[in-house]
Amino acid sequence: MALILDIVKAKKGDKDAFERIIRTIEVVLYRTSKAFLQSDDDCADAMQETVFRAYRSINSLKESAYFKTWITRILINECKRIMHRNRNVVSFSDDYIAAVLDPELTKIELWDIIDRLDSSHKAVAILYYYVDLSIKEIAKELKVPEGTVKSRLHRARELVALQLQGQPERSDTV
Amino acid sequence: MNDPERDQLIRQALVDEMHALPSIIREKMDDTYENLPNRRSVRRNRLVLQTAVLLVTLIICILSLGFISPVMANYLSNLPIIGSAFQSAGDIGLKQAGEELASTSTRQTITDKGVSITLDQVVYDGSRISIGFLHDSKVKFLDIDPRNIQISGSSVSSGYGLRNSEVAPGITATVLTTTVDQVLPNQFSLEIQIKHIQTWENDVKKDLKGDWSFKASVVKVLDGVIEKTFNPPLVKNLEGIKISLTEVAATPLTTRVSFDLVRPNDMEPEHIFAEKRSEGETTVQRELKFKLFDQQGKEISPLSVHGSASGDGIEHKIALFAPLGETQIQYLILRTYVITTPVKKSDSNAYVSVGQPAEKHLSDLDFVIPLIR
Secondary structure: OHHHHHHHHHHOOOHHHHHHHHHHHHHHHHHHHHHHOOOHHHHHHHHHHHHHHHHHHHHHOOOHHHHHHHHHHHHHHHHHHHHHHHHHOOOOOHHHOOOOOOHHHHOOOHHHHHHHOOHHHHHHHHHHHHOOOOHHHHHHHHOOOHHHHHHHHHHHHHHHHHHHHOOHHHOOOO | OOHHHHHHHHHHHHHHHOOOOOHHHHHHHHHHHHOOOOOOOOOOOHHHHHHHHHHHHHHHHHHHHHHHOHHHHHHHHHOOOOOOHHHHHOOHHHHHHHHHHOOOOOOEEEEEOOEEEEEEEEEEOOOEEEEEEEEEOOEEEEEOOHHHEEEOOEEOOOOEEEEEEEEEOOEEEEEEEEEOOOOOOOEEEEEEEEEEEEEEEOOEEEEEEEEEEEEEEEEEOOOOOEEEEEEEEEEEEEOOEEEEEEEEEEOOOOEEEEEEEEOOHHHOHHHHHHOOOOOOOEEEEEEEEEEEEEOOOOEEOEEEEEEEEOOOOOEEEEEEEOOOOOOOOOEEEEEEEEEEEEEEEOOOOOEEEOOOOEEEEOHHHOEEEEOOO
């Protein structure tokens, strides 16, 4: 409920409310961008542009309950734009491409497994399990048939389950 | 266990496992929050809203016409536009101060092969030249040869970076930033030639050759600039790495650190390509990274690093960082890190990462740089 109230306030121009909303979903945005982009620099650019765009156009969001889906769609478009740019342009700032994870992140186990999936399965797995998009919505965002999403999801599920079963500390949860 | 039950457990496990952001993301997001502009309340009466929609539609129509008609392009170059190239696609320095510091009377539109490109803004602060273009969103890539960025017929750029972003539906801003490693006059005429562009329409890529040549009068930003030269340089050595700091400059757009670098061969990322390995063999790739901090320990966001090498093995590096802002800065700290990434030789002559990079701070190479504003 607090999130919905903040969305209403943000629509009325409350900058602090908007910042609070974004802070609650920063990690979702990061994980989603990481499904599409290799470097953390690019993820940071995509997230920044997404936040600016969402801030400018939050009034176009009709149903506050769909905020996460709405902003994820903006983020995916931004990631695609950066992927396209990267196909064409070699940046001269290579020194900063290597990203360094915080020590806490390196402890993550299930995320490690997701990260090791190839890009097509990773994108589907993150959008389905983490952003909570439906198969139909994922198909629309990735511009692939629903059947393709289902088969990729099935494969991702199998791989995740297989990996988790190989880890004694996880065997009780799956 | 069926799929829905398994899905629920995976979802829960993912949520439970989070959550920290890499530092580079954390800082960028904090910068983003700080730079969110104030937005007016959306409570407007219907008439105002309808008028605004009509006006925006009209402007977009005029702009769109400008991209297909040379006559309209002339009008376009004289019209105020919704959002500038720097505001839309600039880095943090350009977003903060590029607008007011850009050289005036820059805007001009050139049309060739039915495609119009508008030179919107140019700014030079002694550290970098940034050039903002506006063009149809179907134009995905401006192929600019660094040799074609010139002053009086001589090239001033040896490399550049591009950023782009959509300004309005169908209109994209592209900002080119080139680091300048020579002293330029306080006022000069800059020539930029674009001979090749790529368009994408309905997933079809098209190469177009033409001539979109611009000439802009540029005035160097002098206000609020602090430059400090070290002669002789400040020098630090550690295990074959030698850094000689020659200059630091703070402008309203950029913080620049110039230094000469000597490093062992295996500290160059390309080094692994010179070694023979069979497919599947693993090794580590090592490279150096430089970070700048203020006296409170706050990292200053990196923008780019540009390097050129002389025959004696010395690399001349210019690292650009975000501007320092209004804060009273007495000194800066330059820190050097070595990044080690485990990699594996793939089937082609390439390497893929097989683990997370590790970062080690080489504290013996820290520089404390006095900078009294």
